[in-house]
Amino acid sequence: MPKIIVEIMPKQDLLDPQGKAVSNSLHREGKKEITAVRIGKRIELHFDREITDQDLEMAKDQAANFLSNDVIEDVIAITKED
Amino acid sequence: MKIGVITYPGTLDDRDAQRAIRLAGGTPVPLWHDDDDLKKVDAVVLPGGFSYGDYLRCGAIAAKAPATKEVIRLAAKGLPVLGICNGFQVLVESHLLPGGLIRNEKQHFICRDQKLRVENNETAWTSLFEKDQEILIPLKNGEGGYIATDDTLKMLEQENRIAFRYVENNPNGSMNDIAGITNERGNVVGLMPHPEHAVEAGFGPDTPTAMRSGIDGLLFFESVLKMVVNS
Numbered sequence: 001m002p003k004i005i006v007e008i009m010p011k012q013d014l015l016d017p018q019g020k021a022v023s024n025s026l027h028r029e030g031k032k033e034i035t036a037v038r039i040g041k042r043i044e045l046h047f048d049r050e051i052t053d054q055d056l057e058m059a060k061d062q063a064a065n066f067l068s069n070d071v072i073e074d075v076i077a078i079t080k081e082d
Numbered sequence: 083m084k085i086g087v088i089t090y091p092g093t094l095d096d097r098d099a100q101r102a103i104r105l106a107g108g109t110p111v112p113l114w115h116d117d118d119d120l121k122k123v124d125a126v127v128l129p130g131g132f133s134y135g136d137y138l139r140c141g142a143i144a145a146k147a148p149a150t151k152e153v154i155r156l157a158a159k160g161l162p163v164l165g166i167c168n169g170f171q172v173l174v175e176s177h178l179l180p181g182g183l184i185r186n187e188k189q190h191f192i193c194r195d196q197k198l199r200v201e202n203n204e205t206a207w208t209s210l211f212e213k214d215q216e217i218l219i220p221l222k223n224g225e226g227g228y229i230a231t232d233d234t235l236k237m238l239e240q241e242n243r244i245a246f247r248y249v250e251n252n253p254n255g256s257m258n259d260i261a262g263i264t265n266e267r268g269n270v271v272g273l274m275p276h277p278e279h280a281v282e283a284g285f286g287p288d289t290p291t292a293m294r295s296g297i298d299g300l301l302f303f304e305s306v307l308k309m310v311v312n313s
Contacts, residue, residue: 014229017189066146069139069175071182071229 002047004059007076008068009040040076043067051080083310085303086113086123088153088169090144094131095166095278102278103127106303118148124310125162125206126153128169130222130276140183140225141171150176162206162306163270167223170262170272179263179272180238181230186223187255195287195296196221196275197249198261202242205268210305216249217298218287219280226274228256228263238263245271277302 010016016038023037045059056078063075085103087110089096100110111123115133120126133144144150154176157163165173173179186192197218200211211217230238235258238244246262254274262273277299280286286296 014184015187017185066142067138069142069182071174071231072139072184 002049002051003081004045004047004051004056005077005079005081006043006045006059006063006067007040007078008043008063008073009038009076010073012074014072040073051082056080083108083125083307084111084121084123085109085306086111086120086126088113088115088126088128088149090115090131090133090147090168090172092132092134092136093129093168095129095276096131098276098278099127099129099166102281102299102303105281106300106307108303108307113149115144115147115149118152120149120152120156125164125306126156127278128153128163128165128172129278130167130169133168133172136168136171139171139175141168141173141175144168144172145175154178157265157270160267160269162309164207164302164306165270165272166276166278167226167274170274171225173270173272178270179265180234181228181263183225183274184227184229185225186227186253191222191224192226192253193220193222194253195219196253196261198246198273198275199249200245201247202245202264202268204242205245205264205271206306206309207271207302208245208305209309210301217301218289218296219275219277219299220287221253221275223254223274226254226256228254228260228274230257241266246273246275 018039019037085108087099103110200215203211203213245264247259264271280296280299283295289296
């Protein structure tokens with residue numbers, strides 16, 4: 001199924017409570033070599049036809065204006081998958 | 083004077099907001115998130131609680147609701163809009179107000195009576211307060227940490243757009259102790275604490291005078307009613 005994948009991460013300098021909790025748990029398990037964990041989002045937009053350049057533009061626009069909030073998050077990647 | 087109160091899926095405080103409007107002398111008009119008819123109201127309250135499961139980000143999906151889109155359109159023409167708690171989150175996600183709200187600094191949901199200072203008493207919703215007046219209203223949120231870029235913070239400070247600041251303690255790590263802000267025109271105000279829960283003696287916060295006698299929240303609604311009557 002053709003899809004556009006949007007990846008979003010919390011901004012570097014913001015506290016990521018999910019990542020911190022997971023990191024603490026991994027450390028309890030003895031995985032001290034992991035220095036930090038950060039958790040973001042992967043959003044898939046599915047299509048039932050071939051994805052056009054316009055679709056990618058639309059996804060870029062939605063990623064910037066709806067799927068992410070640039071005050072707290074960064075869009076890391078927008079990729080097409082056939 | 084008709085003041086609309088929008089109900090989103092997950093809203094908790096719509097009835098309290100309606101009651102606050104009634105106690106202030108206005109006529110509350112229930113509005114539905116999926117309806118772009120705002121029924122010719124003179125002002126709108128976006129109440130607290132949750133909206134659409136707060137999926138994606140708090141307030142993000144509500145910002146796209148038909149009723150919210152109409153609020154955005156009319157706010158540009160001067161319609162007074164008050165966003166409380168989740169309503170404040172909807173206002174920042176709608177870009178009617180700048181910045182964002184993130185999880186409280188210490189990760190805990192906080193519920194308590196909170197002292198605030200009125201920094202700007204020239205907005206549609208604060209005109210009956212004295213400048214620098216300290217007020218006490220309930221605060222209850224999990225994601226109330228206000229953040230913004232350095233440039234936005236500077237702009238808010240310089241343009242006197244910080245409407246309320248937390249006093250004595252900053253409950254959620256908000257930058258510059260910001261509890262609420264306003265837009266340039268002063269018709270749109272958003273804040274995390276809940277004025278609608280401090281409007282009737284017997285049900286408000288404790289004050290030095292008597293238990294549960296705090297009614298500082300009433301002036302928000304009386305302010306906007308006075309403005310609408312005068313205009």
